[in-house]
Amino acid sequence: MGLKVHVSIEGSGPDVVMIHGFAASLHTWSDVCAQMSKQFRIIRFDLPPFGLTGPALDEQGQVRKMDVAFYQQFVDAVLDELQIKKCVMIGNSFGGFLSWDQAQRHPERVRGLIISDAVGYQQPLPIYITLFTIKPIAWMTRHAVPAFLLRMAVRDVYGDKRKLKKEVLDRYLELFMHKPNRSAVGQMVGVFTDGELGSERLPEIQCKTLIVWGGDDRWVSIEMAGRFNRDIPNSELKVYRGVGHIPMEETPERFAGDCISFIENL
Secondary structure, three states: OOOOOOEEEEOOOOEEEEEOOOOOOHHHHHHHHHHHOOOOEEEEEOOOOOOOOOOOEOOOOOEOOOOHHHHHHHHHHHHHHOOOOOEEEEEEOHHHHHHHHHHHHOOOOEEEEEEEOOOOOOOOOOHHHHHHHOHHHHHHOOOOOOHHHHHHHHHHOOOOHHHOOHHHHHHHHHHHHOHHHHHHHHHOHHHHOOOOOOHHHHHHOOOEEEEEEEOOOOOOOHHHHHHHHHHOOOEEEEEEOOOOOOHHHHOHHHHHHHHHHHHHOO
8 A cells, every 4th residue: 555554563462553642642551551462462553644643645646535344454455465364453433443344344353342432323423533524623633733732632531641651642743743643633533524434334343353442432322332332242241331432441451351361251
């Protein structure tokens, strides 16, 4: 696809692939990775246009539209390039969609699935994403994004804002405010507005699945956790009370422990 992708591979053992969500980066998994890499080979990468991967460009060097088909091709290409033959997929938010999508489309590759606060059903978008779908605002973000707005958005994904570390907040701001990344966000938010993401495919997922959800998630309703649990045949649901949209950051020890226990029992 002509993209230079920021990838991190740590540890040894069975392969575990972790995919982050909107406006995040592979760093969102750092605390979980530190624990799980003692037993598994952890593969993380930055989705375009985020982190150090940055935006996808067309042949003219312009930011291309990054739709569902693009992201499906992107994940396929990364896993093929890294020669991932058999793995457990772990994904949060939009990365949760990409993980269950991979499990549905490539059952031969995915032996286990863990999704956290995943997207997949139609629902109202968080205001911080909706803003990027408004053309005048999307145009303005190519030039500047108010830092206070980003701080509000990052704080909003935590159930307990006291757990948000300053260095984590600063990292979110630094990577998102990087001009190539910031100016490209308007070219990917269509994945959230162009209809459903194929939730009718969920019953086709064959592998054992763990669904983890923050009970105080303000971005993807807890009701969606129940829908995933009903629609994915061999699934179990764990709800973390008092936790927000990104449990792997807010309560990494518990999240890693549940993931390890799940994988060990596949």
